[in-house]
Structure formats: C-alpha cells, structure tokens
Amino acid sequence: MSAVTAVRHLPETAVEEPEAAEREVLLRVDNVSLSFGGVKAITDISFDIRKGEIRAIIGPNGAGKTSMLNVINGFYHPQEGTITWRGQVRRKMRPYEAASQGIARTFQNVALFKGMTTLDNIMSGRTLKMHRNFFWQVLHYGPARNEEIEHRKKVEDIIDFLEIQAIRKTPVGKLPYGLQKRVELGRALAMEPDLLLLDEPMAGMNLEEKEDMSRFILDVNQEFGTTIALIEHDMGVVMDLSDRVVVLDYGRKIADGVPAEVQANQDVIDAYLGVAH
Amino acid sequence: MFYREAGQFKTSYEADQALFPIRQDRIGLGIILAIAFVVIPLTANAFFLTSIMIPFLVFALATIGLNILTGYAGQLSLGTGAFMGVGAYSAYKLTSIFPEANLILVILLSGVFSAGIGVVFGLPSLRIKGLYLAVTTLAAQFFLEWCFIRIPWLYNYNASGAIEVQQRELFGVIATGAAATPLTRYFIVLSIVIALTWLVSNVIRGRIGRQWMMIRDMDIAAELIGVRPLTAKLSAFAVSSYLCGVAGAMMVFFWLGAAEPSAFAISLSFQVLFMAILGGLGSLTGCYMGAAFIWILPVLLRVLLPSLGLSVAAETVQHLTFMIVGALIIFFLITEPHGLARLWRIGKEKLRVWPFPYG
Amino acid sequence: MVYDIIIDPFVQMVEQPDFLLQVLWEGFVSGILYALIALGFVLIFKASGVFNFAQGIMVVFAGLTLVGLHENGVPAFLALLLTIGVMGVLAYGVERVVMRPLVNQPDIILLMATIGLTYFLIGFGELVFGGEPKRMIADELWLPTGSTAIEMGDGGLVILQHIDIAAAVIAMVMVAGLGVFFNKTRIGRALRAVADDHQAALSVGISLNQIWAIVWFAAGIVALATGIMWGARSDVSFALEIIAFKALPVLILGGFTSIPGAIIGGLIIGFGEKLGEIYWGPMVGGGIESWLAYIIALIFLLFRPQGLFGERIIERV
Amino acid sequence: MEHQAISSDATTAAADAPILKVNNIEVIYDHVILVLKGVSLTVPKGGIVALLGANGAGKTTTLKAISNLLGAERGDVTKGNITFEGEQVQDLSPNDLVRRGCIQVMEGRHCFGHLTIEENLLTGAYTRRDGASAIKADLEMVYTYFPRLRERRQSQAGYTSGGEQQMCAIGRALMSRPKMILLDEPSMGLAPQLVEEIFEIVKQLNEREGVSFLLAEQNTNVALKYATYGYIVESGRIVLDGDAKALRDNEDVKEFYLGVGGEGRKSFRNVKHYKRRKRWLA
Amino acid sequence: EDSIYVPLFSYRTGPFAGSGIPIANGMSDYLTMLNERDGGIGGVKIVVEECETGYNTQKGVECYELVKPKNPVVLNPYSTGITLQVIPKASADRIPVLSMAYGLSAAAEGKTFPWIFNPPATYWDGASAIVKDIANREGGLENLKGKKIGYIFLDAGYGREPIPLMEQLSKDYGFTLTQYPVPATEMQNQSSQWLNVRRDRPDYMIMWGWGAMNPTAVKEATKIRYPMDRFYGVWWSGGNDDAAAGGMDAKGYRTLNFHGVGTDFPVISDIKKYVVDAGKSQVDPAKFADNLYNRGVYNSMLIAEAIRRAQQLTGKKVVNAEDVRAGFEALDIDAARIAEMGMTDFMAPLKLSCEDHNGHNDVYVVEWDGTTWQRATDWFSPMVDVVQPLLVAAAEEYVKTNAPWPERDVPCAGE
Ligand SMILES: Nc1ncnc2c1ncn2[C@@H]1O[C@H](COP(=O)(O)OP(=O)(O)OP(=O)(O)O)[C@@H](O)[C@H]1O
Numbered sequence A: 001m002s003a004v005t006a007v008r009h010l011p012e013t014a015v016e017e018p019e020a021a022e023r024e025v026l027l028r029v030d031n032v033s034l035s036f037g038g039v040k041a042i043t044d045i046s047f048d049i050r051k052g053e054i055r056a057i058i059g060p061n062g063a064g065k066t067s068m069l070n071v072i073n074g075f076y077h078p079q080e081g082t083i084t085w086r087g088q089v090r091r092k093m094r095p096y097e098a099a100s101q102g103i104a105r106t107f108q109n110v111a112l113f114k115g116m117t118t119l120d121n122i123m124s125g126r127t128l129k130m131h132r133n134f135f136w137q138v139l140h141y142g143p144a145r146n147e148e149i150e151h152r153k154k155v156e157d158i159i160d161f162l163e164i165q166a167i168r169k170t171p172v173g174k175l176p177y178g179l180q181k182r183v184e185l186g187r188a189l190a191m192e193p194d195l196l197l198l199d200e201p202m203a204g205m206n207l208e209e210k211e212d213m214s215r216f217i218l219d220v221n222q223e224f225g226t227t228i229a230l231i232e233h234d235m236g237v238v239m240d241l242s243d244r245v246v247v248l249d250y251g252r253k254i255a256d257g258v259p260a261e262v263q264a265n266q267d268v269i270d271a272y273l274g275v276a277h
Numbered sequence B: 001m002f003y004r005e006a007g008q009f010k011t012s013y014e015a016d017q018a019l020f021p022i023r024q025d026r027i028g029l030g031i032i033l034a035i036a037f038v039v040i041p042l043t044a045n046a047f048f049l050t051s052i053m054i055p056f057l058v059f060a061l062a063t064i065g066l067n068i069l070t071g072y073a074g075q076l077s078l079g080t081g082a083f084m085g086v087g088a089y090s091a092y093k094l095t096s097i098f099p100e101a102n103l104i105l106v107i108l109l110s111g112v113f114s115a116g117i118g119v120v121f122g123l124p125s126l127r128i129k130g131l132y133l134a135v136t137t138l139a140a141q142f143f144l145e146w147c148f149i150r151i152p153w154l155y156n157y158n159a160s161g162a163i164e165v166q167q168r169e170l171f172g173v174i175a176t177g178a179a180a181t182p183l184t185r186y187f188i189v190l191s192i193v194i195a196l197t198w199l200v201s202n203v204i205r206g207r208i209g210r211q212w213m214m215i216r217d218m219d220i221a222a223e224l225i226g227v228r229p230l231t232a233k234l235s236a237f238a239v240s241s242y243l244c245g246v247a248g249a250m251m252v253f254f255w256l257g258a259a260e261p262s263a264f265a266i267s268l269s270f271q272v273l274f275m276a277i278l279g280g281l282g283s284l285t286g287c288y289m290g291a292a293f294i295w296i297l298p299v300l301l302r303v304l305l306p307s308l309g310l311s312v313a314a315e316t317v318q319h320l321t322f323m324i325v326g327a328l329i330i331f332f333l334i335t336e337p338h339g340l341a342r343l344w345r346i347g348k349e350k351l352r353v354w355p356f357p358y359g
Numbered sequence C: 001m002v003y004d005i006i007i008d009p010f011v012q013m014v015e016q017p018d019f020l021l022q023v024l025w026e027g028f029v030s031g032i033l034y035a036l037i038a039l040g041f042v043l044i045f046k047a048s049g050v051f052n053f054a055q056g057i058m059v060v061f062a063g064l065t066l067v068g069l070h071e072n073g074v075p076a077f078l079a080l081l082l083t084i085g086v087m088g089v090l091a092y093g094v095e096r097v098v099m100r101p102l103v104n105q106p107d108i109i110l111l112m113a114t115i116g117l118t119y120f121l122i123g124f125g126e127l128v129f130g131g132e133p134k135r136m137i138a139d140e141l142w143l144p145t146g147s148t149a150i151e152m153g154d155g156g157l158v159i160l161q162h163i164d165i166a167a168a169v170i171a172m173v174m175v176a177g178l179g180v181f182f183n184k185t186r187i188g189r190a191l192r193a194v195a196d197d198h199q200a201a202l203s204v205g206i207s208l209n210q211i212w213a214i215v216w217f218a219a220g221i222v223a224l225a226t227g228i229m230w231g232a233r234s235d236v237s238f239a240l241e242i243i244a245f246k247a248l249p250v251l252i253l254g255g256f257t258s259i260p261g262a263i264i265g266g267l268i269i270g271f272g273e274k275l276g277e278i279y280w281g282p283m284v285g286g287g288i289e290s291w292l293a294y295i296i297a298l299i300f301l302l303f304r305p306q307g308l309f310g311e312r313i314i315e316r317v
Numbered sequence D: 001m002e003h004q005a006i007s008s009d010a011t012t013a014a015a016d017a018p019i020l021k022v023n024n025i026e027v028i029y030d031h032v033i034l035v036l037k038g039v040s041l042t043v044p045k046g047g048i049v050a051l052l053g054a055n056g057a058g059k060t061t062t063l064k065a066i067s068n069l070l071g072a073e074r075g076d077v078t079k080g081n082i083t084f085e086g087e088q089v090q091d092l093s094p095n096d097l098v099r100r101g102c103i104q105v106m107e108g109r110h111c112f113g114h115l116t117i118e119e120n121l122l123t124g125a126y127t128r129r130d131g132a133s134a135i136k137a138d139l140e141m142v143y144t145y146f147p148r149l150r151e152r153r154q155s156q157a158g159y160t161s162g163g164e165q166q167m168c169a170i171g172r173a174l175m176s177r178p179k180m181i182l183l184d185e186p187s188m189g190l191a192p193q194l195v196e197e198i199f200e201i202v203k204q205l206n207e208r209e210g211v212s213f214l215l216a217e218q219n220t221n222v223a224l225k226y227a228t229y230g231y232i233v234e235s236g237r238i239v240l241d242g243d244a245k246a247l248r249d250n251e252d253v254k255e256f257y258l259g260v261g262g263e264g265r266k267s268f269r270n271v272k273h274y275k276r277r278k279r280w281l282a
Numbered sequence E: 001e002d003s004i005y006v007p008l009f010s011y012r013t014g015p016f017a018g019s020g021i022p023i024a025n026g027m028s029d030y031l032t033m034l035n036e037r038d039g040g041i042g043g044v045k046i047v048v049e050e051c052e053t054g055y056n057t058q059k060g061v062e063c064y065e066l067v068k069p070k071n072p073v074v075l076n077p078y079s080t081g082i083t084l085q086v087i088p089k090a091s092a093d094r095i096p097v098l099s100m101a102y103g104l105s106a107a108a109e110g111k112t113f114p115w116i117f118n119p120p121a122t123y124w125d126g127a128s129a130i131v132k133d134i135a136n137r138e139g140g141l142e143n144l145k146g147k148k149i150g151y152i153f154l155d156a157g158y159g160r161e162p163i164p165l166m167e168q169l170s171k172d173y174g175f176t177l178t179q180y181p182v183p184a185t186e187m188q189n190q191s192s193q194w195l196n197v198r199r200d201r202p203d204y205m206i207m208w209g210w211g212a213m214n215p216t217a218v219k220e221a222t223k224i225r226y227p228m229d230r231f232y233g234v235w236w237s238g239g240n241d242d243a244a245a246g247g248m249d250a251k252g253y254r255t256l257n258f259h260g261v262g263t264d265f266p267v268i269s270d271i272k273k274y275v276v277d278a279g280k281s282q283v284d285p286a287k288f289a290d291n292l293y294n295r296g297v298y299n300s301m302l303i304a305e306a307i308r309r310a311q312q313l314t315g316k317k318v319v320n321a322e323d324v325r326a327g328f329e330a331l332d333i334d335a336a337r338i339a340e341m342g343m344t345d346f347m348a349p350l351k352l353s354c355e356d357h358n359g360h361n362d363v364y365v366v367e368w369d370g371t372t373w374q375r376a377t378d379w380f381s382p383m384v385d386v387v388q389p390l391l392v393a394a395a396e397e398y399v400k401t402n403a404p405w406p407e408r409d410v411p412c413a414g415e
C-alpha cells in the first residue's frame, strides 16, 4: 500500500530528531493582542513554532487558545502585534490565503460539511490542489476525470491511514462525535499542510480513541514532517506528545517550555492543572 | 429483494465515481429514458405533451438551476422567475436579431445572458447571508420584472408588451410557433434537459460542486480550507442562472408560445422553489420529482376531480386543488423533510434490507 | 440630466411644501401598514425561527372571517370576538398539524411548510368565503372614517384620513405591547430561546407546543388588525395577499427578530418608497415602487448584514 | 438481553426505589437505522450512575430516549419502556419530564447563542413556579459554582469559549432544580481543573440535595471515581455493568477504558500499532 | 352527438375574482337560460363548461389545451394576456376566438385575423370614445389643446393596449398625456400613483383597471379629492363593486358602456325566471343584473347569435368551429333581432363582416350616482376614422413580427 501504512511498521527508534530548540522557526507570533468589544481575548502574546515540532497550547477555558489559532490562520485580525510566517512578516490576509500558504486546521466544534460524505469531506481538503477548469469539469472527461481520480487515490490513502474505510460513503452529519473528529483530521491532512492546527482533537474521546488519535498525530508529524500546533485539555496527551508547551491564562502567556518544565511551574498548576498531574 | 448490490464489486475509482454505481439504478435509468424517448411519443396525446410533459421538463430544468444555488451552494434565491425571464427575453431578442441562427444555439446562448445578470445580483451574497440574501434576489426579481415592462426594446416595441415567438425551423422541421407539433417541441425540450442534467451532474461531483457544498454546509470552514467565497458563490449563481435562463427560454419558445412579463412574476419563483424543496434540496433526481409533484399533481387534480362523477364547479375544483396541494406539501414534509428524493432513497434502503425492517 | 436627478426633485419639494407633507404623511402611513404586516412575521420568526410565509394569507383570512361573519348577520363586535376565536383555533391547528411534527427541522423546511399552509388557506378561504372582494366594516367597528384637510398657507392642503391615523395608533400600541412582552417576560425569553435551538429549548423544559400556539395566536391577532386596516383602505380580497411581499424588505431592513425594527424598517421603506416614486419615479416611467423597497433594503444590508436591529449573526469557529 | 454483571450487589443497589428505570428499549433513527438494541438500566434514587462506552455506542441516544428528545431527531423508541419515579414516562413531552424533575444537559453544549449567559441560565428556570427570589438565589448559586460565568453574564453565549458554554449548559440545567440530571459528556472540552470541579459539584448536589445523576462520559477515570455504579455500552447493547469499584478493578475496563495495564499508565507516545480492538461482542 | 360544446374561460379565484365572478355568472346564466327556455339554440343543447384560469396566462394555456380535444366551437379567453397567447394557436388549430371588447385591438382586421373576433368595440375605440366625451364637455375637440389627461392603467398587456392610440390622439389634439402605471403586485396599494396625480393635477383621468385595482383606484381618487366626474374608466372599470368602494364620495365617476344596466329587460327577466329562481345560477341575488353581470350576458349573446347564424348558413343543427367562425363573420344583429331577443335598449345593433371583425359600435357613458349606474350620455360612435388606420398598421406590424403568419384561407361568409 502507501507510504503512510509503511511507516507504521518502522521501529520506533528510527527517527532521530534534532532538538526542538535548534530547528528553524516556521511561525512567530510577536506581541499579539486581540479584543472583542470589551473582552480581551489575547493580551500581548509572543511565541514561536518551529519546523517539525509538536507545539501544545494549553490553558483554562476562555484563555484565548482558540482565538490564537484563529489569529494564526487569518480568521481574526489582531489589533496589535505581528505574525511572521517563514521569516516574513505577514500582512492581513483572508483565511483562504492562509490555507493556500499551507496552514490547515481542525475545529473545536467540529466544522465538517454535514451534508457531504466522509469521502467528499476529505476530498474537499484537496480543493487547493485541483486545477482543472470549468470546461473539463462539465464534461467530466479527460483531464478533469484523471485529476479527480488521482486525488481520490491520495484521499483513499488518508482514509486507510485513519482507518475510516467503513464510513467512506456515510454523510458525516450522522457520525458519532469521535469519528467526526477523525474525519476532520483527515480533511486537514488532505491539504498536505506545513502547519497543522489542531483544536482539541481528542475532546469527547475515550482512552482507546485518544490512543489512536495520538498515533495519527505522531505519524503525521514524523512521517510527513508536518509541524503541529495542538490545543488539548488532556494533560496526559499533551505531556506525552508535545515537544514544547505554551500556557495561556486570561489571554496572557504564563509559561512556555518543554512539558516537564511547564508541568512543574507553580503558576500553571494554580491556574490550570489544579493538582499536579 | 431485487435491489441488492451484492456481487457488484467496484474495481476502480472510475467505477466508484460513476454516476450510477449500482446496476439496478442503471437499468432503471435506461427504462425511464426509453419511456421518455419512445413510449411517451408513441402514446401521448397533445394535451399530455403540451400541458404536462413539456412544462414538467422545463420546470425540472429550472428547478435544477435553483437547486444548484439553494440546494448545493446554500444561497436562498427568490429570483428564479426573473432569471428565467432574462433567458426568455434574450432568446427572443437573439432570434429577432439573428433569424437564421440555429434555434438550439439561440436557446443555449440565452442562458449566458441570465448567467451574467445572475452574477451581478449574486455579488451581495458575499456579505449577506441566509434569509437576508433573499432580499437581493427579490430585488433582482422585481427590478428585472420592471425592466421587462419598461424597456420596450426587449419586446421589440410590441404594443402589448408581450413577446410572441415566431415560427422557426430546426433541421427543416418547424420547431416553434403555432405550427410546431407538440412532439417536435417535446423532443427538443427533452433532449436539452437531459443533456444539461448530465453536464450539471458532472460539475456537481467534481471540485466545483464540492466547493459549493462546502460553502453551503459551513462557509467559514470552507474558507479556512481554501475555498474562495467569491468564486464559489458567483460560479453557483452563474451556473444556476444559466440553467434557469435556458429553462425560461424554453418555457416561452416550446411551451407557452408567448409571454407577458407577468409570466415571470414572483409566483414563478416560488413555484420553482417549492419544486426544489419538495423534491429535495441537493438532489438532482429530486428536482424531477419535485417538478412532477408540483406541476403535474394540480393539473391531474383539475382534470380528474370533475370526472370523479360529482359535478363540481370549475372554481371549486380550483379551491380543492389548492387545499389538496397545500395539505400534501405539509404531509410530505412531515413524512420526510428532506424531500421526495430522500423518501425515495429510504425506500431503496428498505428494499435493500428486505425482508428485515431495518439493517 | 444631472439637474433632473439631483436638484429638481428638491426644488419641487420646496416649491410645494403642502404636497411634500402629504407625501411624507402617505409614506408614514404606508410605512405603518407595512410594519403591521412585518410585525406578524417578526413574531413568529422571533419565537421559532420560522419564516411564516402564510402571514399574508392569514391577513386575508382574518379579514374575510370578520366581514363574512358580519354579512351573515353577526353584530360587528361579536364578529370581531368570534374572529379572534377563529384565529385561536387556527393557531392551535397549525401548531398541532404543522409545527409539532416538524420540530428541529431546518428553517427552509419550515418555510416550505408554511407555504403549504398558505396554499391550503387560500383554497379553504375561497371555498368558504368565495373569491369576491368584500367591504371592510370599518364604521360598524367604530373606526373613524372620513378625512380632515389641513389648510396650509397659500391654498395648499394636507389631507389626513382618519382611518390612517387609527392604523398608526393601533400599530404603535401593538409594537409597544409586544416589545415589552418579548424582552421583559419569562415567556418572551423562552420564545427567543426556541428560535435559537429547538432541541435545547425542549431539553430545558420549554413547551414548544404551548409557545407556538401562543405566537401563532398573537400573529393571528396582528393579522386581524392588519386585515382590518388594509381592508379599510381598499377591500378585503385575496389580492391583499400580494401585499405581504411588501413586508419582506421591511423585515429584512429592520432585522427579522426586532419588533421596533419592523416599525422603523416600515417607516424607512414607506418614506423612501413614496419619495422615490413621486420625485424620481417619473424619470424612468414610474412604477419603481415595486422594487425600490428592495434596493433600499439591499443598500442598508450591505452595511449591516443582519438588518438595522437584527441580532448579530454569530460567526465563530 | 444477556450481559455480564460483575457485581453481586448490583441488584441490591438497584432495588432500593430506583428513580429511573430503562427497560429493554430499542431505538430506530429515520425508520431504518437501528441504534439501540435492547438497553436496560436503573438509576437508584440518590445515585450517580455512569454510562460508558466508545464513540457511537449509543450513550447519547439512550439519554435522549429517556428525556424524550429523540422525536426532534427523527428517532423513535420502538420497544421497551422507561419509568421515572415509578411512572411510565416514554409518552410524556420533554417539558413534562423537566417539570417532574428530570433534565438533560445535552452533548455539545447547545446554548442559546443569541441570548446572554444570564438569559440562558434563566431559561433553565422556565418550568419553575416558585417565585423570582428563589430563582435569583439559584442564579447566585450557579455563579458561585462557575465564577467565570459571572464575568461573562452579559455576553451573548454564541461568543463565549467552548468551556464557558459547557459551564453555561450545566448551570442552565441546575436552574431547574432537578431531582435527576442526565449529563452528556460534561467533561468534554473542559480544562482538567474544571473537570474535577464539575464532578465535585455533581458530588455536592448529590450529597446535599439528593440529586440523582446519569452521566454519559468518555473520561472513564473521573466518571468511575465519582459514580456509584456503571454500565458499559457497545454498539447499542449494555455489555457490562457493576459497581464503580468493581468496574475499576475489572481487567478489561482497566485495559481499554482506564489505560492502566499491568505496568501502570502507558505513554501516548508508545501506543502499539497493532489492532488492539478487543470487544465483548464480536 | 347532439350538443354544442362552449367552454368559458373564467376566473372566480385570485386577485381578479372581484371582476371575474359577475362576468362568469352572466355568461353562463344566459346560455343556461337558452337551454332551459328554448332547449338550446336551434334545438341543440349547449354544453357549457367553465375552465378556471385565475386570470393567469399559464393556466389559460392549460385550459386551451384541455378544451381543444373536446371540439369547442368558440374560445372565450377573458383576459387580454390569454388572448394574445391564444391568437396564434387558435389560428393554427382553426378555432374562433371571441374576445369581446378586449384583447388585441388589431384583431378587428378580419383579413389578417380570420379566426379572431373582438366586437363590439376595441380598446382603441374605447379610448377614443372617452376622449370624444371629454371633448364634448369641453365644447369641441379643438378645446382639448393644452389640457392635461392622465392615464392610469394596470401595467400588463391589457392596460398597455390603448397607449398607442392615446399617444396618437394627444398628438392630433394637442393635449398632454401622463401615464400612471400600476404594477399588478401593487394593485391595492396605489397611493403613490394618486399622489402623483394630485401633484400633476390632470384635467381628466382615464383608467384601464381590472380586478382589485378598480375599487382601490376609486377610493384613492376620492381620498385626494379628485373631481370624480372628471374620472373616466373603460368599460371594464365599471363594476358595481368597483364604484361602490368609494361610497357616496365616488358620485360622478364615469365609465363607458355598451349594454344596458339593471333588470328592466325581458331577457334579464327570463334569466331570473328560468335560471336564478330555478336555483341554477351561482349569482348572489343582491348582485344579479349588475353591470358586469349584464356584460356577461351580452358576451354570451354574441356566442349564441354566432352559433345561430352558423346554423342558418350551413343548415346543420350541430355546427362546428369552422361554421361558427363563419357565423361570427356574418353576424348581423338588427333592431328586429334585438327585440326578438328581448334586448331592446339593452344593446345597439351590431354587424360584422369579413374585413371588420369588430363593428366599432356605438357606446355610451354611465355615471355612478352613489348607489347605481345612471346613463349619462346617449349612444355615440368612437372615432373610427382615427382608429382605423392605426388598426391596419398594427395588423401589418403583427404579420411582420410573426412571420410567417398564415394567409387568410377561409372564404368570406355569406358570399
Ligand atoms: N439523528 C441520527 N440519525 C441517524 N443515526 C444517528 C443519529 N444520531 C445518532 N445516530 C447514530 O447512532 C449511533 C449512536 O450514536 P450516539 O450519539 O448515541 O453515540 P454516543 O455513544 O453518544 O457517541 P459519542 O461518544 O460519540 O457521543 C451512532 O452510530 C450514530 O451514527
């Protein structure tokens, strides 16, 4: 089968990554502030995401994590601060431009296309990669059909990878929550992004499913070298998967570092963890 | 029992992406086409062709047009009538300016004009959504209707303000005007509608169609995935109005023979909207079912109610028709809110699991 | 040309102030009357998220019932009471037969169901009352008829129809009452909750059946008031149903969910339409009233996509 | 319906005056999709019962069947019956059930987006007839439980964060002064600290006010910590039930739901690739 | 079989029902009366069937297709829109169309439109008649110079039909014509149009209205206190209910007419006796024999006379469409025949011919006295000399735009 499946049999020690701190910065957020009317969602936050790492963003509810992702992919425009993408300060952009530059994401409240099947949802992730014009589409012949089939193959790889073959033709609206999350991940993967933003991908999953999901995230990260920003409330997952963690509270950054550091940080324990995990 | 896909394996993605992957469906389609092209022409009388089949096909096409916009791209439109009007007036102007031009070409070209107008009125959809968008399409509806009256050039300065279709030939056969036989008109309409349906189904299962559905299901997410709302929405408006325009042109050329501006009034928009919703938003088969239901049922009621023996006054038949159609609309929506097409699918689903009640 | 469009209309306005006043008054009155129709829509929309297409025919139906009862010898005020009763029965029936089975369905489906209801009511109404227009029994209901002409300096006249004044008063009272009802009461809050999420409303114990029966009844009463007022202006006939479309731009402009919005929207459309038609319409052959309202609404929408007073459209991911 | 009962005193627990009893119900969606295939469960008065199971097992469906919200999803209870405080309730409307004291907190928040947080909470008191001051007092109580909500009380719920909405949904249910709450995935999307807090609140309500709970949860650890009894659903059937403690000690539950194998908690990094899916039902 | 099939397109539903119902009653009651009193026409029963169009063109076409296979001897579309639609079809299918005082004015040209008949007067005749009456009151056509005439009309084929003639007249006699179109959707909402009228202060108003437009217009006119005796309606704006909507204030409102009003005619008594009292009519007794009802009677009289004439010409009892066409063309209703029908004073004599399918008959003006219509003028003729050249030109134009329009291939009746 595909390369994706192949990697799953690699010995786990095979991947020797350079230390996170040494890698090139993919995206940097500098002094970003965002408010809605009176509500300050984000206050003067700076951090960076390095190529190939898994960067976790954690913090209590309403801390501004989702808003941060929204800023990164252009859905919100911060009032202050800059975002540097691959070394260039980014101008104000529309979300689809962010997408075309290689930023993909999943959503906290699953945002799948409810009326479409799993297959179509994942195919929709390939939108930016398909180019055949209207004329060929109308005929559905020649180039358009070949293109469709070629992308279909890619999508089938993803379906295999996520083990959702059985629901290929099911309209996603009817799927249980956990599977929806998985489909959503598939859709983001289909975009072959450089930076993948995951907003609570494991909320509402049981342990077993979380394990599966963790595996997928690791595989994506290790096999494709995709950089991942991850919001998650399950500390076990965060601590195990991420290379570095940034902690927000009330829109401010209260800690940033490798998991062990963060976990031991008293501010983080007070604001977020409650008891030491 | 007969509707099983067991034993039919798809061995390629081509096969899986075919329009009708299940053999029984293909056979069913074949039978329907055979009825449409052979049985009906052989058996139907003029009334059936002119007052049932031709309008049904025309409406089916218009419904497909609306369904593209509302069912697939999720943009509610109440301007269908006017877009059909644009098609009709364009076709009328085209044949009067180029009397020698091929009729089919004229009809197909007329859709281009309504596509253009549709795109213009689609522009506000970038900002305005949902029911609020209805206002732009209503503005289109009333403004265009007004133009059809106020711009005499459109109807060649006819005193009556109506457009009257002249006699035109197609491959040597009289195809429009009073002298055209119902059969000729039926064949032309049937062929155009079927061809366009096929082309549209191609668009829908490709990238463009997917973009429309993405915008419909969740426009924000679609944009975050890389769909440009501008192109997606406007292309939906264009394709939708194109089909409506062609339907409008055919409505005048092959069915009514002449039309006043009021033929394209808001009631027409609604009629088509009923068809789309009742048939099932987001389903091409549904368009045919909806058109059949909304168009044919009242006609049949009007024709059949008096022949039930009881001699009722003409207007009572009309009243009863209204009541029955209204009640049936509600009944079907309650039975299956997603339209006749879904009802049909559930029926097939049941067939598949038969004799068990569910699978 | 430029002069004709930009300057001349204003010159006219200044030259004939009495006429301008009359135009404004007519705009005001039409605005109020549009608002009355729109109000019926708002009620139901606000309380269930349903765009009730049948409001127009309910206006006709209420008017016809009233007049029809009177024609059959029922005294005017008793007929009025009975009509209110009929609207109550209608509300209950709609809730039972149409709304209840369609709970939690997408808006467009509910819209479609009300269209089915419209068809049914048209057929039923014509079957019962016949298609002939009927005269509204304004006098019998002690509504003021006749008119007052106010003399303006140099022989100018502004004519005020008494019935129009009554319409304005009634509309204002209704708006005020409904506004308080929606924003200040427990039921009002529940209504808004239902509009947001049927299922969640059910889950907290809001009885959709009860709520819907209430709003449909309220909308029925608004329809009756509308029917009386419009009927007194022309006739009670099925043609009135078309007028309901006039409420659409009003609704959209005001925002589907706002009761004051219905009034303000109505007035903007009323004034805009009349001024436009009278001072600019003749340049393009007249009759622009049929679409002017939509264009006005459209322009406002481009700046505020949720209408002037509509609730903010929530866009989040 | 056969299933394993791994606790001997399960029957005794259920015996003392159950507040809720679900008897062998079957649920079909859309007339064709059979989802629950005979589910029975019992919630004792004053008990906290957990309903566990994988995605799509039918937890939500079970809860909705109880609170009669299935109609709105075109689902139908085709077999079996449900009793609440000894009375058959499957034909009642949802609001009757709320009035009787059984309320559901729906999965996925379902706040009224256009209403403010405070208005949302007040809708929870819709069925109450005990006067404004009592409602006011309860509002205060909710705000003490969730201080974050007090801060956002005037914001439209649609614009609050996921966790805030979850708190709002739970608070809203509390406002109805229920005897029994059906909680669907209360911990989803909440920060760890808050998860503990919410379960503490559950416990308090249970102990002080005698409110019974049936909670569907994915977070098996916490659920079994607070619950007295648990049921495990798979593919629409109850496959295992027992005392919380017994379940916690069950090897299968440990392996598949708690993530503690023989050698303690595994790291998510080291999850094996092989198909680990073992099911009680093949 | 032994009957003659006469379909009547009518509308008792929809926005135009107010005008449609009295007409439909009059039409069917007269034919029923003939069946009851005389056993039909020339001994053959008439089978009358109404087809409900709702004044909707689409439905009209459907009605056309529905009745066509039943061999109708005449079509009676009752809407200018439907008439325009049906003209080419009926000409090809060879069924005569009677569009009595409505429809395409140019159809009066029998040479071009052998199958279409629009007696007793065209809209152009009507418009010219109103102008003539105005001129009469002003003391001569020359006094029209500098006058302002407003034209308010239903913005559809119907209301637009007279415009070419009015424009011609305004050129010829030097009055200015201002148009006030009323879109069908705004029929009951005419305050803008009437505000404009108030501003422009035209000396006279002429209305081409129908259905719910009429009562609204009358009301609005009274509201702006327009002098009602200067407000003219075409014959279709003269329903009793139309004027009654304005109550006493509408006193003085004038409309054209070409038949009697009220019950004082033997024919009307016969209808009462044989149909209404026998419970065979749908008419509301209070509205029996009102203006539009009598119009319906007149309309059916034309049909019946054409059939009778066709029987005379062919000697057959059961005549077909071709025969009735000839019957229309040879129609000659003189005073004697009028008396025989019990219609003395009810109508003016009417004679059609091969060339003239209209007759351009005399009309008169009625005036509303607050409760009923009163005769206000004597019968007088429209300005046929102005109308005729325009008709010829219009017919030519029609042929040109509808090329290839079939040549007349039927002989002139009675030759
Ligand atoms: N409205 C519906 N129509 C059809 N099928 C449905 C519907 N709702 C749920 N289902 C199906 O019913 C099954 C059970 O779903 P349910 O939501 O009860 O699971 P769950 O145990 O709550 O899962 P999760 O943990 O993901 O919330 C699933 O397979 C789902 O696809």
Ligand SMILES: Nc1ncnc2c1ncn2[C@@H]1O[C@H](COP(=O)(O)OP(=O)(O)OP(=O)(O)O)[C@@H](O)[C@H]1O
Pocket (backbone or CB within 6 Å): A036, A039, A040, A041, A059, A060, A061, A062, A063, A064, A065, A066, A067, A068, A108, C316, D159, D160, D161, D162, D163, D164, D189
């Ligand atoms: N569009 C908006 N308008 C108004 N307020 C907003 C908007 N988006 C977010 N907020 C507010 O900003 C704050 C941060 O929200 P955000 O969704 O980023 O939190 P979060 O960290 O993702 O929390 P959670 O873990 O609960 O999802 C919240 O208080 C929220 O109410």
Ligand SMILES: CC(C)C[C@H](N)C(=O)O
Pocket (backbone or CB within 6 Å): E078, E079, E080, E081, E102, E103, E158, E209, E210, E236
């Ligand atoms: C009775 C009628 C036919 C008049 C109608 N207004 C018309 O269309 O001409």
Ligand SMILES: [Mg+2]
Pocket (backbone or CB within 6 Å): A065, A066, A067, A108, D161, D162, D163
């Ligand atoms: Mg969040």
Ligand SMILES: [Mg+2]
Pocket (backbone or CB within 6 Å): A177, D059, D060, D061, D107, D184, D216
């Ligand atoms: Mg669930």
